[in-house]
Amino acid sequence: MFSFLNGKSPFDEAEEKLEAGETVNGRPKLPQAPVMGWQDGVFLLVLAALIAGGYYYYQYAKQKSATMFANCDALYVAAEAHAAKYVDAEACYNETWDLGFVSDSLEILRQNRLGAIEDLRNHQKDLYADAMGAMAVRDTVAAYKVVTEYKGPMLLSQGDRKDWNGILNSDAVKACVAAAAARADSIAKAKAVADSLAQVAAELRAKAVADSIAKANKKLARKGKRKKAQ
Amino acid sequence: MSESIVNRQEKIRAKFASFTDPDDKWKFLLDLAREHKGMDASLKAEKFIIQGCASTMYLVPKFDGSKIHFEMDVEGGTTNPLISRGLGALALQIFNDMSPTDILSVDPTFFQQIGLNVGLSPTRSNGFASLLKQIYLYARVFDAISKK
Numbered sequence: 001m002f003s004f005l006n007g008k009s010p011f012d013e014a015e016e017k018l019e020a021g022e023t024v025n026g027r028p029k030l031p032q033a034p035v036m037g038w039q040d041g042v043f044l045l046v047l048a049a050l051i052a053g054g055y056y057y058y059q060y061a062k063q064k065s066a067t068m069f070a071n072c073d074a075l076y077v078a079a080e081a082h083a084a085k086y087v088d089a090e091a092c093y094n095e096t097w098d099l100g101f102v103s104d105s106l107e108i109l110r111q112n113r114l115g116a117i118e119d120l121r122n123h124q125k126d127l128y129a130d131a132m133g134a135m136a137v138r139d140t141v142a143a144y145k146v147v148t149e150y151k152g153p154m155l156l157s158q159g160d161r162k163d164w165n166g167i168l169n170s171d172a173v174k175a176c177v178a179a180a181a182a183r184a185d186s187i188a189k190a191k192a193v194a195d196s197l198a199q200v201a202a203e204l205r206a207k208a209v210a211d212s213i214a215k216a217n218k219k220l221a222r223k224g225k226r227k228k229a230q
Numbered sequence: 231m232s233e234s235i236v237n238r239q240e241k242i243r244a245k246f247a248s249f250t251d252p253d254d255k256w257k258f259l260l261d262l263a264r265e266h267k268g269m270d271a272s273l274k275a276e277k278f279i280i281q282g283c284a285s286t287m288y289l290v291p292k293f294d295g296s297k298i299h300f301e302m303d304v305e306g307g308t309t310n311p312l313i314s315r316g317l318g319a320l321a322l323q324i325f326n327d328m329s330p331t332d333i334l335s336v337d338p339t340f341f342q343q344i345g346l347n348v349g350l351s352p353t354r355s356n357g358f359a360s361l362l363k364q365i366y367l368y369a370r371v372f373d374a375i376s377k378k
Contacts (some may be wrong), residue, residue: 094309097309099312104253104257105253107312108253108256108257108260109312110258111313112256112349112351114309115351115353115354116351118284118351118352119351119352121282122352122353137253200291
C-alpha cells in the first residue's frame with residue numbers, strides 16, 4: 001500500500017508544530033503535509049510508463065498482425081490463380097500463430113483459409129491413395145493418369161510426395177505408359193483396318209447382290225420379249 | 231432438475247437464428263472453443279481419437295449408469311484448431327450429461343437444420359459427422375448396457 005503522506009498522520013506534524021508553539025489566531029496551525037513524496041512521484045512515473053508502453057505495444061502488435069495477415073491474404077489470393085502458392089499461404093498463416101494479437105475477424109479468416117487448404121490436401125491425399133492403389137495392382141497407366149491429371153498444389157507430406165513424384169517422373173512408368181499407348185494405338189489401327197476391310201467386303205457383297213438382281217431382271221426381260229415375238 | 235435435451239436444442243436453434251452476420255457463427259464457435267476446458271493428458275488415449283477428423287480430437291465417455299459424461303479435446307500440432315474445438319464444444323452443449331435414450335432421440339440432421347454446415351469446410355463437416363457418429367455409438371452401447 002502506498003501513501004501520499006509518507007506514512008505520517010497529518011496530526012503528527014500538527015502536534016510537532018503545536019509543541020513548537022506555532023499558532024494561527026490562537027489555534028494550532030493546520031498541518032502542511034506535502035502532496036506527495038518523491039517515491040510517489042517515481043511510482044506514478046513508472047505507472048504512466050507502463051500504461052504508455054502497454055498502449056504502444058498493443059498498437060505495435062496490432063500493426064504487426066495486420067501486416068502479416070495482409071501478406072498471407074495476398075499469397076492466398078495469388079494462389080487462386082497459381083495453385084502452387086497455397087503452400088506459401090499456408091506457411092504464412094502458420095507463422096501467424098506466434099502473433100501476440102489476432103482479432104476475431106482475422107482468426108476466422110485464418111481458420112477458414114487453413115481449413116480450405118486442408119481440404120485441398122485431403123483431396124490430394126485421396127488421389128494419392130487412388131494412385132498407390134493402382135500401382136499396387138500394377139495398373140501403371142491408371143496411376144500415371146491420376147498424378148498427371150492433378151493440377152492442384154503439392155500438399156502431400158514428404159514421404160507421400162516422394163511416391164507421387166516417383167510415379168510422375170519415373171522413366172519406367174513413362175515407358176510402361178508409352179508402351180501401353182503404343183499398344184492401344186496399334187490395336188486401334190488394326191481395328192481400323194479390320195473395320196475398313198469389313199466395310200469393303202460388305203460393299204462387295206452388296207454390289208454382287210445388286211449385280212445378280214440386275215442380271216436376273218435382264219434375263220426375265222429377254223424371256224418376256226421372246227414370248228411376245230412368238 | 232437438469233435441462234432437457236429438447237430445451238438445449240431449442241436454445242442452440244434460437245442462438246443460430248439470431249445470427250445476422252455470416253461471421254457471427256464463427257465468432258460463436260471461437261468463443262465456445264476458448265471457453266471449453268481441455269481434458270487431462272492421461273485420458274488422451276489412442277482409442278478415444280475420433281477417426282475422420284483432420285485434427286486429433288479426443289472424446290472420452292463416462293457412464294454413471296444413467297447419464298453419459300463426455301470429455302473432449304482437440305489437438306492440432308503447431309496450429310490452434312479453434313473451429314474444430316468449437317464444433318466439439320457445441321456438440322457437447324447438447325449431448326453432455328444426458329441419458330443414452332435422450333441422446334438417441336436427437337435428430338442427427340439437427341445441426342444441418344440450424345445451418346451449422348453452411349460454409350463449413352468438407353474436412354470439418356466430415357470430422358463433425360464422425361464425432362456425432364461416435365456419440366451415437368457410445369449412446370447405443372451404454373443404452374444396451376443399462377437395459378441388461
